[in-house]
Amino acid sequence: MMFGIKRNHEKIKPLLDCSVKEVSLADMQEGEKGIITHTIGGLGAMHRLAEMGLTPGCEVKLLRKGSFHGPVEIEVRCACLALGYGLALKVFVQPVKANANEN
Amino acid sequence: MKTNPAKTPCACGNQSATTPPTQKGFKRADELTIALAGNANVGKSVIFNQLTGLNQVTGNWPGKTVERAEGTLYFEGKNIRVVDLPGTYSLSAYSMEEIVSRDYLAIEKPDIIVNVVDASALERNLYLTLQLLELEVPLVIALNQIDFAAKKGLKIDTEKLSKALGVEVAPTVAVAGTGITELLSTVVTEASKEKKSRTVQLVYGKEIEERINAVQSLVVSKLPQLCATYPARWIAIKLLEKDSDIAEKASAIPDGKAVLKRVEELISELEKVHGENSPVVVASERYTLASKLAKDAVVIEAKPKISIEQTLATITTHKVLGYLILAGVVAATFAVIFAGGSYLSALLDQGLMWLSAGFKGLLTPVLPTVAVDLLVNGVLGGVAAGITIALPYIVPFYVILALLEDSGYLPRAAFLMDNVMHKIGLHGKAFIPMILGYGCTVPACIGCRIMETQRERFLSAFVVVLIPCAARTVVILGLVGRYVGLTAALALYAFDLVLVFALGRIAFKVLPGEPVGLIMEMPSYKKPSLKTLAIKTWSRTKDFVYVAFPIIIVGSIIIEAFALSGFMPYFVDAASPLMTWWLGLPAIAAIPLLFGILRKELTLILLATTLASIGLGLESLSAVQMIVFALIVMIYIPCLAAIAALKREFGWKKAIYIAVIDIGLALLIGGLAFRILSIFLPA
Incomplete structure (x- = not known):
């Protein structure tokens, strides 16, 4: 319920599995994949994340996490990005089961 | 906003010499x-x-x-x-x-x-x-x-x-x-080619296209002034994206407020439909289209194998190994620069000393003594100051830096240091200028540009000038390291880091604005090419010469003129209470500190010569005096070249601001250190 906007993931609903709980990027495990459901935070941060390709419905893979709440490195849209811990907490994803996506 | 300079509606690519002059003068067909x-x-x-x-x-x-x-x-x-x-x-x-x-x-x-x-x-x-x-x-x-x-x-x-x-x-x-x-x-x-209308029209989703069209027709009828500069469709998209710059430009036009009001309604409709903020909606639309275009054009031939580059990327960002490698890289860099640098610097100093003596001999019969001193000590001394720091320290530093950059290591270092840098309100990228700072403050100040906002840039620069550069290291190692001991010298470095973090934290709290999180692309590791390495080192060295040399030379002349005018004894007298009572240094140490503004490693040479003029050697100073002197040199004022770089990046006001803060800080810490250290290290 951010900024009075009611979230309805009409567009990305078909991509999501309702039985899986969404978590922030910072809570994902290394090597895990997920689909972005939404981002939170100020308009600037949300816009910036979206412009770097982190838009709802997009698949991301968590490559590694830094120690002591360090940044996370993710693969998104064929490129690797480092995201500070604070920003990683603002990106919510629904993890994709590894076997469903591995081939 | 500046108005559009001499734009004709003529849409042809080839323009004759009679078309109105653009900013670059007359435009010709060729x-x-x-x-x-x-x-x-x-x-x-x-x-x-x-x-x-x-x-x-x-x-x-x-x-x-x-x-x-x-x-x-x-x-x-x-x-x-x-x-x-x-x-x-x-x-x-x-x-x-x-x-x-x-x-x-x-x-x-x-x-x-x-x-x-x-x-x-x-x-x-x-x-x-x-x-x-x-x-x-x-x-x-x-x-x-x-x-x-x-x-x-x-x-x-x-x-x-x-x-x-x-x-x-x-x-x-x-x-x-x-x-x-x-x-x-x-x-x-x-x-x-004759410019023709585009044959391919890229369209976004239906909901957004409808609103773009609605805004576009409004823009065309109500904001013709803006349309003279930007395409109407683009303005429409930007307004829907809540672009602050375009919205500001629109509101400056009489009808703009009404347009913006209508845009706001359309935005809230759009946000209702998509459940996201409109800038996110627009970005998503673009990415959806980009993704489709890319999928259609890309043929995946083979599954990528885990390459040596990927393994390297994993190791260098590893929770334990990564930090060990980082420490190793930093240590190796300094070892190379200081071992090679001090050797080369000594060699160059000798050569230049011999050269200036030669010039003096040549000029003395022709010119009056004052002019000879101004030329030899001022101009030639300034050039020498630049060369003896640039060649031995800066050039090797630039070579290593280019190597780290081109290979793709620097973003990994920034990744590792991100959470540490957050403590002072910056993010991982600020570690890069900080590392530069250990080589030379000038490129480090310019390197602060990688930070996203002006606030972040200034904060980084403020921190970076406090990092002891190669020249300051010469003083720390040459005075404290040599006469007091390596432990004391290393303690000074540790103290500096504590100071950097403490001050960074204060500045972060004092400066208004929100900290920005890290978003950084992690490029793949690449083998650096020798050619780009050479080009880069050369152009950076050239850049350094352009920024630093003029100001070093002019500064040398001014200070030499000051010395020749016979004001020096008065200056020493005036500074004496501060030097002796507050800092516990010999009054004469004011002279090297004054000249140190030109080039910090000069302070050590001058300290030796000024002490020699009253029949003393460096070793006559007590351990406390040496440490206090090195502390002051480390903090007191960015050298002239660094001030020039700060001015270029942030303007005079902020450059002077930093200089004044650093001088005050150096005197404060110097005086406190003298008092505290005197208890533990009696002379």
């Missing part, structure tokens, strides 16, 4: 301006170097080309001016670079824009391409790094991509120079 646009780290600067042969700093360091670089070349009978725009991911109002770039494209209207696109990350790169198309600029795509894409198992159907976008696509491998000539011919052919 002249062509092309602009390079693209994401950071896609080889844009390499293409620029290939085209113009002009030295421009290039690197595997995202977001570094902040200034607009220019060069010229001659091709197929045409004089081509090439403008290298800063590397950006978008054309939003998010950063100054992006506003500058889009205004350049919209207002100065270069003949062709070459959009350099990384073939290995097509989807991400097409995001900017789509925005360039929104801006309705004549475009040619340089599809770069196709070799690297092939390594990742990707092959791109350039025909298909070209058709889908309605833009010519030229594949290139810039580092090897492959495809550059073909790119140029494409550019020249495209520029000579």
Whole structure:
């Protein structure tokens, strides 16, 4: 319920599995994949994340996490990005089961 | 806002000499301006170097080309001016670079824009391409790094991509120079074509297109002033995106407020439908289109194997190994610079001393003594000061830096240091200028440009000037390290780090504004090429000479004139209470500290000579005095060259601000250290 906007993931609903709980990027495990459901935070941060390709419905893979709440490195849209811990907490994803996506 | 300079509605590519003068004077048929646009780290600067042969700093360091670089070349009978725009991911109002770039494209209207696109990350790169198309600029795509894409198992159907976008696509491998000539011919052919309306129209989703059209017709009827500069559709998209810059420009027009009100209604409709903020909606739409375009054009040939580069990336960002490697890299860098540097510096000093003695001998019979002193000690002394610091310390430092940059190591270091830097309100990228600071403060201040906002840049610069540069290290090691002990010298470094973090934290709390989180592209590791390494080192050294030398020489002359005018004893007298009572130093130490503003390592040499003039040696100083002196040199004022760099980046006011704070701080800490240390280390 951010900024009075009611979230309805009409567009990305078909991509999501309702039985899986969404978590922030910072809570994902290394090597895990997920689909972005939404981002939170100020308009600037949300816009910036979206412009770097982190838009709802997009698949991301968590490559590694830094120690002591360090940044996370993710693969998104064929490129690797480092995201500070604070920003990683603002990106919510629904993890994709590894076997469903591995081939 | 500045009005559009002399824009004629004439849409032909070839303009005769009678067309109104543009900013660059008269434009002729055989002249062509092309602009390079693209994401950071896609080889844009390499293409620029290939085209113009002009030295421009290039690197595997995202977001570094902040200034607009220019060069010229001659091709197929045409004089081509090439403008290298800063590397950006978008054309939003998010950063100054992006506003500058889009205004350049919209207002100065270069003949062709070459959009350099990384073939290995097509989807991400097409995001900017789509925005360039929104801006309705004549475009040619340089599809770069196709070799690297092939390594990742990707092959791109350039025909298909070209058709889908309605833009010519030229594949290139810039580092090897492959495809550059073909790119140029494409550019020249495209520029000579009559401009026609685009055959391909890229459309976004239905909900958003409807609203774009609604705003567009409003913009055309109510804001013709804005439409003279920017395309109406683009203005419509930007308004829907809540672009602050365009909204501001619109509200300055009488009818603008009404337009903005209607736009707001449309935005809230859009946000209701999509459940996201409108800037996110628009970005998503672009990415959806970019993703589709990329999927259609990319043929995945093979599954990428885990390469040695990937293994390297894993090890160097490892939770334990990563930090060990980082420590090793930093230690090795300093070992090389200081071992090699001090040797070379001593050698050069000898040579220059001999040279100045020679000049003195030559000039004395011809000129009055005062003039000889001004020339030899002032001008030649200034040049010598520059050379003895630049050659032995700066050049090797730049070589190593270029190596770290081109290989792709620096972003890994920034990754590792991100949470530490957050403690002082900065993020991982600020670690890069800090590391530069241990070499020389001048490039470090300029390096602060990689930070996103002006606040972050200033905060980084404030911290960076406190990092002991190579020259200050000479004093710390040469005085404290040699006479008091290495432990004491290392303690000074540790103290400096504590100080940097404490002050950084205070500045972070005091300066208004929100800290920005880290978003940084992690480029793949690459083998650095010897050629770019050489070009980079050379152009940076040149840059250093341009920024630092004039001010060092002028400063040398002024201080020499000051010394010759006979004011020195008065100066020492005036400074005496401060020096002896507060700092516990010999009064005469004021002289080396004054000259140290020119070049910090000079303070040590001058301290020795001034002490010698009263029949004492360096070893006559007590341990406390040595430590206090080194402390002051470490903190007191950025040298003139660094002040010049600060002025260039932030203006006089902030440069002086930093200098004054540092002087006050040095005196405060120096005095306290004298009192505290005297308890533990009796003379």
